Amino acid sequence: xxxxxxxxxxxxxxxxNMLLPGLLAWVSTVGVxxxxxxVSAVARVSAxxxxxxxVAGPMLEARSARLGRAVxxxxxxxxxxxxxxxxxxxxxxxxxxxxxxxxxxxxxxxxAFGWGAVRAPGVPEEDPRAILGAPLPARSQLPLGSTAIFVxxxxxxAIPLFTAWRVARPHHALLSHAAAVVCAIAxxxxxxxxxxxxxxxxPMTPPTARLGAAVRPLTLLAVALILRFAWLLVx
Amino acid sequence: xxxxxxxxxxxxxxxxxxxxxxxVNALGDRRDLDALYWLVxxxxxxxxxxxxxxxKGGSR
Numbered sequence: 053x054x055x056x057x058x059x060x061x062x063x064x065x066x067x068x069n070m071l072l073p074g075l076l077a078w079v080s081t082v083g084v085x086x087x088x089x090x091v092s093a094v095a096r097v098s099a100x101x102x103x104x105x106x107v108a109g110p111m112l113e114a115r116s117a118r119l120g121r122a123v124x125x126x127x128x129x130x131x132x133x134x135x136x137x138x139x140x141x142x143x144x145x146x147x148x149x150x151x152x153x154x155x156x157x158x159x160x161x162x163x164a165f166g167w168g169a170v171r172a173p174g175v176p177e178e179d180p181r182a183i184l185g186a187p188l189p190a191r192s193q194l195p196l197g198s199t200a201i202f203v204x205x206x207x208x209x210a211i212p213l214f215t216a217w218r219v220a221r222p223h224h225a226l227l228s229h230a231a232a233v234v235c236a237i238a239x240x241x242x243x244x245x246x247x248x249x250x251x252x253x254x255p256m257t258p259p260t261a262r263l264g265a266a267v268r269p270l271t272l273l274a275v276a277l278i279l280r281f282a283w284l285l286v287x
Numbered sequence: 288x289x290x291x292x293x294x295x296x297x298x299x300x301x302x303x304x305x306x307x308x309x310x311v312n313a314l315g316d317r318r319d320l321d322a323l324y325w326l327v328x329x330x331x332x333x334x335x336x337x338x339x340x341x342x343k344g345g346s347r
Binding site for chain 1: 288289291292293296297300301303304305307308310311312314315317319324326327328329330331332333334335336337338339340
């Protein structure tokens with residue numbers, strides 16, 4: 053009885069992680085547009101059903117994890133998408149509020165993280181299914197400053213994503229979001245590679261060889277910058 | 288010198304982030320040609336930053 057009560061209490065933060073960002077996402081991207089003037093009743097019913105599914109999912113998960121996820125994730129998303137389709141031009145890019153849309157996008161990401169699971173606390177080797185034997189030490193360590201470089205890449209990736217919300221022209225806004233996502237992925241990937249695959253990990257290579265490997269993009273970069281400078285002079 | 292190349296690589300990563308941000312920002316300011324220019328510059332800068340990690344003929 054006491055164990056069940058403790059388990060119930062411990063699940064409250066997990067439920068909060070699922071519900072709070074979900075509610076924020078629903079309000080900013082589904083609820084507000086669904087209750088504007090001129091919206092059909094079907095769209096409103098669909099929006100309310102999405103909210104009910106979102107709240108019911110975490111509650112059902114305690115009884116059946118599969119059912120809880122089906123309702124809390126799949127049904128919620130299906131009903132939200134149905135609402136957006138029914139709303140039609142009401143959620144067109146020209147009616148979009150950038151701040152609310154940005155908050156909604158971040159909230160949907162947090163909603164996905166809220167439904168995620170992390171490894172239970174404890175020592176992995178104490179698990180009864182663990183294979184016993186000598187511990188396997190890591191063969192190498194991350195180079196110095198790799199975390200800082202990764203953070204630089206991550207922050208750098210966030211900047212174009214947020215800058216894309218400044219674009220007001222409908223078609224260009226879509227293009228800018230697509231371009232920003234591609235840039236963000238490239239920056240995170242580049243940041244991770246620079247953080248991890250640096251010289252510390254491998255036999256010493258002459259610095260000139262490293263510079264030589266990048267000579268083609270560096271030359272093109274120099275040409276681009278010279279052209280820009282010349283263009284500014286002409287202007 | 289190796290540390291200096293590492294530092295250049297990180298500086299190029301930061302510059303690539305700045306160029307990408309300027310490209311997307313230029314789209315918002317209706318400067319399409321500028322946007323294209325900065326996005327290309329960002330791509331080249333990032334490529335240069337990561338190419339420095341894999342010298343041709345260097346062992347991995």
